[in-house]
Amino acid sequence: MVPIMADNDCRATLIEVATPLFAEKGFNGVSVREIAGLAGVNVSMISYYFGGKEGLYGAVLNEQFAVLQRVAKIAHTATDPLKKFELYVRDTVARYRRNPYLLRFYAGELTNPTPCFATIVKPAIQEVVKTLQEFFTDGLSHHQFREGLEPTDTALALAGMINFYFLLEPATGELVDHSPERDEELIRHIMDIFANGVLK
Amino acid sequence: MVPIMADNDCRATLIEVATPLFAEKGFNGVSVREIAGLAGVNVSMISYYFGGKEGLYGAVLNEQFAVLQRVAKIAHTATDPLKKFELYVRDTVARYRRNPYLLRFYAGELTNPTPCFATIVKPAIQEVVKTLQEFFTDGLSHHQFREGLEPTDTALALAGMINFYFLLEPATGELVDHSPERDEELIRHIMDIFANGVLK
DNA sequence: GGCAATTAATCAAACGTTTGTATGAGTTAA
DNA sequence: TTAACTCATACAAACGTTTGATTAATTGCC
Numbered sequence: 001m002v003p004i005m006a007d008n009d010c011r012a013t014l015i016e017v018a019t020p021l022f023a024e025k026g027f028n029g030v031s032v033r034e035i036a037g038l039a040g041v042n043v044s045m046i047s048y049y050f051g052g053k054e055g056l057y058g059a060v061l062n063e064q065f066a067v068l069q070r071v072a073k074i075a076h077t078a079t080d081p082l083k084k085f086e087l088y089v090r091d092t093v094a095r096y097r098r099n100p101y102l103l104r105f106y107a108g109e110l111t112n113p114t115p116c117f118a119t120i121v122k123p124a125i126q127e128v129v130k131t132l133q134e135f136f137t138d139g140l141s142h143h144q145f146r147e148g149l150e151p152t153d154t155a156l157a158l159a160g161m162i163n164f165y166f167l168l169e170p171a172t173g174e175l176v177d178h179s180p181e182r183d184e185e186l187i188r189h190i191m192d193i194f195a196n197g198v199l200k
Numbered sequence: 201m202v203p204i205m206a207d208n209d210c211r212a213t214l215i216e217v218a219t220p221l222f223a224e225k226g227f228n229g230v231s232v233r234e235i236a237g238l239a240g241v242n243v244s245m246i247s248y249y250f251g252g253k254e255g256l257y258g259a260v261l262n263e264q265f266a267v268l269q270r271v272a273k274i275a276h277t278a279t280d281p282l283k284k285f286e287l288y289v290r291d292t293v294a295r296y297r298r299n300p301y302l303l304r305f306y307a308g309e310l311t312n313p314t315p316c317f318a319t320i321v322k323p324a325i326q327e328v329v330k331t332l333q334e335f336f337t338d339g340l341s342h343h344q345f346r347e348g349l350e351p352t353d354t355a356l357a358l359a360g361m362i363n364f365y366f367l368l369e370p371a372t373g374e375l376v377d378h379s380p381e382r383d384e385e386l387i388r389h390i391m392d393i394f395a396n397g398v399l400k
Numbered sequence: 401g402g403c404a405a406t407t408a409a410t411c412a413a414a415c416g417t418t419t420g421t422a423t424g425a426g427t428t429a430a
Numbered sequence: 431t432t433a434a435c436t437c438a439t440a441c442a443a444a445c446g447t448t449t450g451a452t453t454a455a456t457t458g459c460c
Contacts, residue, residue, distance in 0.1 A: 108308075110370055117370070159364060
């Protein structure tokens with residue numbers, strides 16, 4: 001009854017193989033035969049373990065977006081509001097480095113939503129935006145940030161700077177050095193603009 | 201030989217109908233029968249006028265990305281570097297308002313590229329980034345911006361703020377007012393952060 | 401402890417649909 | 431009469447899912 005370790009091999013392999021395929025070609029761009037073939041198992045295993053192609057996609061997305069829950073915990077690891085924003089940027093970079101497919105699902109669901117968007121993606125995004133928004137109101141009450149800025153707009157502005165940078169990588173690969181060695185400089189740069197702006 | 205005006209009706213209708221379908225479901229999420237059915241013409245018309253489904257998609261994308269060529273012309277309509285950046289943000293907002301599907305193709309091709317990415321999308325994006333980059337080096341030589349900021353990184357940061365705002369609309373619709381009435385405030389807000397930062 | 405009964409896991413094969421494209425006939429206007 | 435246009439229809443291939451058989455492991459009972 002209790003499955004031994006090897007029993008989960010098929011299920012785990014399917015998720016592992018399906019992740020890069022779904023990320024790079026989208027839900028409709030991959031066939032169940034392509035996934036099963038690359039995983040070295042029979043097509044029927046997808047229906048057996050996940051109830052169908054959509055079920056497998058949902059399992060992949062659940063795994064991918066689970067890491068976003070860590071953003072809310074930043075509030076407990078830092079006190080300085082600006083430092084919290086920097087931790088968010090730093091975590092985001094590290095997240096995309098550790099998981100190269102997350103941003104594809106992120107942007108893919110925003111542009112061509114599947115049923116998973118409402119259940120998985122949208123709640124995860126709203127959580128992050130709300131958290132960043134709280135960072136700013138926190139900084140406002142500490143008189144660290146100047147008045148007149150909308151907390152949500154400001155949160156989206158910072159999130160946009162770092163996320164768009166990675167989203168544009170396929171198009172700007174020759175214009176900008178996207179290697180991890182430059183990450184520290186990128187973080188410092190974005191935080192510098194966010195904190196001080198470009199004017200003298 | 202020369203087609204009369206009515207002859208283009210079929211071809212034009214196909215592009216018109218296919219645009220929102222491709223934008224919302226992606227290339228693989230739409231069938232030629234769905235397009236032809238909604239256009240009220242026969243399926244074979246797609247192969248007849250565009251050589252196939254991919255040809256129709258390419259025609260749609262060409263039309264969508266043609267508007268991006270206007271960004272380079274900003275340099276001639278303003279002298280102040282910061283004003284050029286503001287014009288870019290303003291034009292971008294107006295572009296997305298006038299054409300609600302552009303951003304979907306934009307992000308869709310970045311995440312799940314088709315053969316059109318290399319020929320249409322990537323060159324268009326690189327043009328915009330290079331133009332913004334020149335705006336910044338221009339401002340640097342005029343001693344308007346402070347030293348130590350990378351032109352390309354700075355260009356991507358501003359582009360990220362405005363583009364990501366619209367990209368996230370499906371997820372943040374309840375958190376932020378995305379109505380056109382607030383556009384002016386949004387532009388002012390983003391330019392304010394970009395120019396001065398959030399610190400006191 | 402050993403043997404039948406049961407359950408879970410996996411497979412090859414086939415299912416009915418839908419896919420994109422091609423064909424050939426019919427229509428219209430030059 | 432010719433050329434451009436549009437149609438209904440057919441086509442082979444690919445799609446996601448289901449089926450029934452086969453194997454291996456687990457359980458219940460003596």
